[in-house]
Amino acid sequence: MAESKRPEGEREYWLDRSANVTKVFWAVVGVCALLGLLDFFYHKHAELGFDGSFGFHGWYGFVCCVFLVLAAKELRKLLKRDEDYYDR
C-alpha cells in the first residue's frame, strides 16, 4: 500500500491513524464472530438442506472471496497489458 500523501498541516482525520484502521479490522472480525454465534440461537429454514449447516454462509463467503482474489491475481499474469496496449 502506497504511503499517505496528506498535505502538511491539514487536519488529521480519524482514519488517518493506522491504530484506528486496526480497530476497524478487529471490529469486522468481532462482527463476524457474533454473526457466526447467532447460528446457535435460531431455527434455520434451509432451502436446500446443506445451506442450513452451521455457519455455511460465513465460511462459503470467506472461501469464495479469497479464491476470487487469488484467482484474479493469477489471471493478471495472463491478461495484463500496458495501459496503451490498444492504442499502439
Added chain:
Amino acid sequence: MIASLPPGLLLIVAALAIPFLPDVLRRAWTVVVPAAGLWALIVLEPGSYLAFAWFGAEFVPVRVDKLSLIFGYIFHIAAIISAIYALHVRDTVQHVAGMMYAGSGIGAVFAGDLVTLFVYWEAMAITSVFLIWARGGETAYRSGMRYLIVQIASGVLLLSGAILQAEQTGSIAFDKMALGNLATWLILLAFGIKCAFPFLHNWLQDAYPEATVTGTVFLSAFTTKAAVYALARGFPGTEMLIYVGAAMTAFPIFYAVIENDLRRVLAYSLNNQLGFMVVGVGIGTPMALNGAAGHAFAHILYKALLFMSMGAVLYRVGTIKGSELGGLYKSMPFTTVFCIVGAASISAFPLFSGFIAKALTLSAVAYEGYVVVWLILMFASAGVFHHSGIKIPYFAFFAHDSGKRCKEAPLNMLAAMGIAAFLCIALGVWSPALYSILPYEVDYEPYTPTHVIGQLQLLMFSALAFAVLIRYRIYPPELKSTNLDFDWLYRKGIPALIASVWPVLWAAWQGFLGALQGGLRTGIGAIVRLTGPEGTLARTWPLGSTTLWVAVLLGGFLLIYYL
C-alpha cells in the same frame, strides 16, 4: 394529450424541441418531460393500443401489461434522475441524445410486435452512441464506432429473425417463443448481444467507461435492461438461459477485481448483475420472473447511483483510475455516503433494495433444485460485494490518501444521487412498494431470520476476507493496465491475423494473376501461330499437296471399307 402519445414517443418528440429552448427552459424541460411521461404511464390502463394492419401484418405499437409497466416505470424514473444529474451540461447534443435514447428504451418495452421492437431497438443504438462520442477524442470515437457496429448488428439479427418468424407463423406478434428454428435463434441472439451474454459482452465494458460523465448514467439504465425485458417476454423458462446467466454472474467478477478504471469495474459488475436476471428468466417460474423484473428495477437505481458517484469523481478529479485515487472522503463526503448506499444496495445488504430483489431469484433457483447454479450465484453474490461493495468505495474514497483535494460534486449531481439513494433505501425498507408492481402475485417474505442472518454472514465474512487480504498485503494493488478480454479478438487478433496473412494472400494472388497472364499469353500466341496472318491455318495450300491428301483419305477409306 400526453396520454394519447405512445409511451416513449413522447420523449422522442419532446427531445426535438431541446435545441430551440433557452438554457433555463431546457433544464426544466429535460426533467419535466420524463416526469409527465411517468404520470401518463401511471394513469394508462393495461391493454393494446393503436393496433393497425399493414401489408397483411398486425402491428401493435403499444402493449401495456404488468411486465411492460414495471420496466416502463423504472425507465422513466431513470430518465428523470439521469436528467437531473446532467442539468449542468451545456452540450445540447447530449441532452437530445439522452432523452431520445430514454424514449427509445421505453418504446421498446411497450412494443407489441417484433417490427416495432426492431424500430426502437435500432433507435436505442443510434441515439445512445452520441453519448459516447460526446466525450470527444480518438478513443471515444473508436469505442463508439465499435459499440454502434455491435448494436446495429443486433438489430439486423432481430429484423432477420422477425421476417423469418412472420414467414413461418404468419404473425409478427412479440410473445413467448419456443427455441427451435432459425427465426427464434436469430431473435435470441439479437437479445443476447444487447444483454451482454458471454462472448457477446465486450461492447459494454468497452464503451460505457468511454462515454461522458453523464452519458454513462443514461447508458447504464436502458439498453441492457430492455434486453432483459425482451428475454423475459420472449423466452421465459428457456433452460439454456439458466446456465448462460450463471456464467454471466461469475466470470466478469474476476475482471472486476483486477480492473483499474473504476467505471469499467462497474461495467463488469453490471454484466454480473444481468446474469442474475437471465437466470431468473431461464427458471421461468412466476417467482423467478418476479425476481428478474424486480432485480432489474432495483438494479437500475443502484447501478445509476454507483455510476453517478464515480462520474462525480471523474468530473471533479479528472481521472477514475483506482491507482491514482484514494482519500477522497475528505473532499467529497456526500458523494462518499451516496456511493456507499449504492454499494450496500448492489451487495444486497438487508434494508437495501438489492436484498429484497435478489432474494426472489435466489429462492426461486433453490426451490427448483438447481444446486450448482445456486452455489455459483452465492459465489457471485460474495464477489459483487467484494468488487462493487468494497473495492469501488474503498479505492476511490479511502485506501491511502492520494493527496488529491477537490470540491464536492455540483448540487444537481448531489440531488440526483440523493434521490437514487433515497429510493434504494426506501425499496429495501418497504418491500411492498416493489412487490406490488411485479408482474406476478408475490407471496414472499424477504425478512426472515434465515435470510437476513445468512445474507449478513455471507457479506461480513466476504468483508473479512477483503480486510485480511488488504491487511496482510495479499490483495493485488490497483495497477495502470489494460486487461485482455474477448474483444481482443476483434481489436487485435483478427486485425493481426489479417496483417500477417495479407502479404501471403497478396503474393499468392499476384502469382495467380501472373500465371494466368502467362497462360493467356501462351494460349494467344498459339492461336496467333495457328490462325494469324502467317499462321498454319491461314496459309494458301498448293494444289499438289491437296491432291495428295485427297488421295491418302480415299486410300484410307478404301482400306477401311474392305476390312
